[in-house]
Amino acid sequence: MPIHGVAPSAKPSHPPHFDLESVIRPNILALHPYRCARDDYQSGILLDANENALGPAIPQAALDREDIELDLHRYPDPAQIDIKSRIAKLRNLPGWEYVFLGVGSDEVLDLLMRVCCTPAKDKVLTTPPTYGMYAVCGQVNDVALVKVPLVVEGGAFQLDLPKMKTALESDPSIKMVFLCSPGNPTGTLIPLPDIRDILELPAFHGIVVVDEAYIDFAGEDASASSLVEKYANLCVMQTLSKSFGLAAIRLGIALAQPPLIQVLSNTKAPYNIGTPSAHLALSALSDEALDLMRQKVATLVASRTQLLEELKELAPLGLAPAIGGNHANFLLVRVLTRGTGKPDSPRAQKIYTHMAEKEGVVVRYRGNEFGCEGCLRITIGSEGENKSLVQRLRQTMAEI
Ligand SMILES: Cc1ncc(COP(=O)(O)O)c(C=O)c1O
Structure with a gap:
């Protein structure tokens, strides 16, 4: 079944053992996304979205102090292409089609799990010690965790690749692998060749999610975003909460090839990124910022x-x-x-x-x-x- 909004491609995707449509839940593949009013028109006399035509119920003086024109009584832009384009440029990706925006990376994580994992059936693999939200999200979505701990001796905190491979080869119900790089709480980068090993593993047909909340503190060339163009089974999560110092605006990012991004966009709540957050995110992505x-x-x-x-x-x-x-x-x-x-x-x-x-x-x-x-x-x-x-x-x- 084709993914709504994805044009058929003549180009085979890589790695050959991966087929996105067999990973995404059938109900999500069949989804015709909700088409919201702002998908259709964004200017004119807007009497289409049951907004409050008299403006926000905040005193004008208080709004003036903020010194911003945000049209707060209007629903936000559902697509946010300007922000996505700036992120794509920053991360050396071809364009906005490679970028999805969520309410923090926590929303991206939840959405990924919901589109890939059938509750009470599918599983995700995590590598403790790791970010606690993977387990919380698994529990909320009734998705079991397969834990393959990191090699922790001497504070190495690296992937146990042989054990991960065994787990992935022996359990086809594992749909996603969550890697955190640099890890929380380990503070340790996972080398790109190790990530590539999992991406290339023929027996694993699911998606590798690399959570890079802290990547900008890890130096140049550390990001798995450099692998996104090659690997259809990779999703890199980033956020404006850490290096950009914007935890309050809740702006999380997924970087992946356009078909997976389209699946996430089809599934998200229509107006997930609020206008004040979008305004600040766009400012934070200017060259000067x-x-x-x-x-x-x-x-x-x-x-x-x-x-x-x-x-x-x-x-x-x-x-x-x-x-x-x-x-x-x-x-x-x-x-x-x-x-x-x-x-x-x-x-x-x-x-x-x-x-x-x-x-x-x-x-x-x-x-x-x-x-x-x-x-x-x-x-x-x-x-x-x-x-x-x-x-x-x-x-x-x-x-x-
Ligand atoms: C590894 C990791 N991923 C994701 C997040 C959440 O980020 P966001 O603020 O974008 O939801 C955190 C926050 O501490 C984190 O440590």
Whole structure:
């Protein structure tokens, strides 16, 4: 069955073992997307969408302070082609047809799972320790998880390729593989050749999703977006929440070949990206704003290096050197029982609580995650915040 909105292509897709139409649920393939009013017309005397013709119920003075003309009483543009075009250019993809926008990457994740996985039947493969939303999303959609843990020894946090291959070869109900690169909470990049190995695995007919929420902190050429043009079975998720500093606008991104993007577009809620968010996203993707984003990323990366050094000074208090690749805007550090060199989750949890409640510095306890015994995840802050963190952590670890 053809996908609505996708013209038949004479060109065979790669890899040859992949057929998108056999991965997408039949009810989604058969879907005729809801056609909303703004799909048809965006200007004129708009009496087609039951909007409020008198404008938003916010005092004009308050709107003037915002200094923006947003037509807030109108439904937003359902296609957002300008934003998609700028993202495609930024990520070296041929055009907007390779880009889907969601309400944060969390919406993209949920949508991917819904279009591919039949509840109570299909499964997804995850590689713990990893981002917690994959499991939550699986539970919400009644999609079981097959877990193939990362190789965690020595804080390597790399894919266990032989075990992943065995799992994928032995269970055809696995429709998607979720890889997080750089990982959360591992902070570690997955090398592109490893991702390619999974993409090329003939026995796996599903989609490989690479979650790159933190990719801009990992340096040039680290992104799997460079593989999108070649692989029809790849979907790269990105977001404006991290490197762009725009978590509040909820703008998530999927990069994939046009047929999969079309499936996501057919399935999404008609007006998922609000006009204020779209306006800010477009500004954030101007050449000038991209320079600023890169400067801020460079500052955070330099602070990351500095914080790594400063935290080494807490070794006598039982803080082990950071583990993982440190490729994101956070560090994963391990708290030890003093004198023994053993990871100490109860101590880490006490330190975490004391820091939040008595010192006013909130980090994240990750000691319950596989391979992360005794671990705290610390986001890189501003210069002043990092100073406070080190000072208060030193004080807390001296007491606990
Ligand atoms: C790995 C990973 N993916 C996705 C997200 C969510 O991103 P968004 O804000 O775009 O929903 C996060 C947020 O912390 C994350 O760590």
